[in-house]
Amino acid sequence: MPFDKRPLIVIFVLIVATMMVACSGVGSKRTAEATEGSRLYDLYCSACHGDEGSGGVGVPLALSDFLNTASDEYIYKTIQLGRPGRVMPTFSELSHQQISSIITHMRSWQWRSKAPKYSNEAIIGNPKRGGxxxxxxxxxxxxxxxxxxxGTGVTFSRPRSAKILAPALNNSGFLASASDHMIKATLIQGRAETPMRSVRTMGLKDKDINDIVHYLRTFEATGEAGDQQNEPRVFSKVSQFEFDETLDRLRTAIKRKGYQIIREHTLDAGFAEAGTENSKQWVIYFANFRFINESLTRDSRMGLFLPGRITLIEREGKVSVLAVNPMIYNQLFSNNALIELGRTLQHFYLAVLGEATSS
Ligand code: HEC
Ligand code: HEC
Known part of the structure; x- marks a missing residue:
């Protein structure tokens, strides 16, 4: 009678299946985290740092010199704090778990070596000499x-062929994220494939490097974008004058400041049936073409602010003049060059609103 092998095969299959389930149980947690990290990276980071960290508006993140010298703590804090005023946003809405899974995903680009760790001890040198x-x-x-x-880091103001923009080192986000020892390791390693060379190739010795690291710590942290939290969304002023007189004063003030009125109409023009529009709700569009050109060469996103626009409304006998605060858009950009332009526009709006509504 031939030996029946079937029960053995069944047992063998069962053992293999059990092992596979057990192993996938261990691996699946990490895989799930990496998948979630990949999804979050694509959603929040890839627009600037490129698919798979290849770089773009933001510096490349997949470079081995970067991944081999950047600690998890540095990446974590950089995501959390951003680089106020330097395009890199603050991601305070991401949870601890979400940030960690983004880091796990970024580490998957790293070949062989592991995330470095550094002591948080300060490096003491001679900051004067470092300067x-x-x-x-x-x-x-x-x-x-x-x-x-x-520059703003955006390709519009920087040719695509241009080398990577050098990061700000006096930035509050950078200074709070990088430890002295990590900065030192970065200087020694350099970042191959970027303009950042190893300081060894500049002939600098260990003592020189300590002096420089100490000097960087003396930079006063700047982060202007953070100061915009308390900006009002809309400027609104009640006029001393009747509707028609306020409208005239508004036109005069706009022109006197060197701006041209492009068009004006009732607020509901195109929405309400012709002839039934509310003539006590008026909007004026205006522009200064030199300012537009200058702004757009700096950054095409300035198109959001332009042309300028002021609304005049009469409600229950009260005439109000309203304008959106251009600094609100700046909160989206976190960039000092744009903040400067936004402030110019803001002063313009405030002056025009003032002149139109009171003598
Ligand atoms: C030729 C231009 C150039 C010179 C000179 C240079 N750097 Fe850099 N540096 C860069 C660029 C570009 C990067 C971004 C590299 C990248 O994409 O990772 C960088 C990155 C860094 C970083 C990492 C910071 C961050 O947010 O990525 C530090 C720290 C730094 N440089 C410090 C220095 C110091 C200190 C010196 C002088 C000893 C120096 N660099 C000289 C261009 C330069
Ligand atoms: C709107 C563009 C933008 C977005 C979105 C963005 N970044 Fe950045 N990021 C930058 C820029 C620009 C810098 C360089 C800062 C500078 O120029 O001073 C930077 C710097 C960094 C650095 C420091 C790199 C170094 O060399 O030390 C890390 C890490 C980083 N970003 C990670 C991320 C992650 C992760 C996300 C998504 C959660 C993200 N960034 C989203 C633009 C962006």
Missing amino acids: QLYAKHCAYCHGLSGEGGA
Whole structure:
């Protein structure tokens, strides 16, 4: 009678199946985290840092020199704090779990070596001497006071072929995220495939590097974008004058400031049936073409602010003049160059609203 192998095969299959389930149980947690991290990275980061960290408006994140010198703590804090005023947003809405899974995903780009860890001890050098070395070796890229390469980081104001923008080193987000020892490791390693060379190739010795690191710590942290939290969304002023007189004063004030009125009509023009529009709700569009050109060459996103627009409304006998605060858009951008333009527009709006509504 031939030996029946079927029960053995069944047992063998069962053992293999049990092992597979057990192993996938261990692996699946990590895989699930990496998948979630990949999804979050695509959603929040890839528009600037490129698919798979290849770089774009934001610096490349998949470079091995970066991943081999950046600690998890540095990446974590950078995501949480952003780089106020330097395009890199603050992601305070992401949970601890979400940030961690983004980091797990970024680590999957790293070949072989693991996330480095650093002591948080301060490096003590001679900051005065460090300042001299900085001025000689670093300032022409990172700016004399660490303000970083000029521009908004957006391809419109920076040719696509241009090298990666040097990050700001006086930035509150950077200074709070990087430990002294991580900065030192970055300087020694450099970042191959970017303009950032190893300081060893500049002939700098260990003591020189300590002096520079200590000097970087003396940079006063700047982060202007953070100051915008208390900006009002809309400027609104009640006029001393009747509707028609306020409208005339508004036109005069706009022109006197060198702006041209492009068009004006009732607020509901095109929505209400012709002839039934509310003539006591009026909107004026205006522009200064030199300012538009200047702004758009700096950054195409300035198109959001332009042309300027002021609304005049009469309700229950009260005439009000309203304008959206241009600084509200700036909260979306977190960029010092745009904040400057936004402030110019803001002063313009406030002056015009003032002149139109009171003598
Ligand atoms: C030729 C231009 C250039 C010079 C000179 C230069 N850097 Fe950089 N540096 C860069 C660029 C570009 C990056 C971004 C590299 C990247 O994409 O990862 C960078 C990155 C860094 C970083 C990492 C910060 C961050 O947010 O990514 C530090 C710290 C730094 N540089 C410090 C220095 C110091 C200190 C010196 C002088 C000893 C120096 N650099 C000289 C261009 C330069
Ligand atoms: C709107 C564009 C933008 C978005 C979105 C963005 N970043 Fe950035 N990021 C930047 C820029 C620009 C810098 C360089 C800062 C500078 O120029 O001073 C930067 C810097 C960084 C750095 C420091 C790199 C270094 O070399 O030290 C890390 C890490 C980083 N970003 C991670 C992320 C992650 C993760 C996300 C998504 C959660 C993200 N960023 C989303 C633009 C962006």
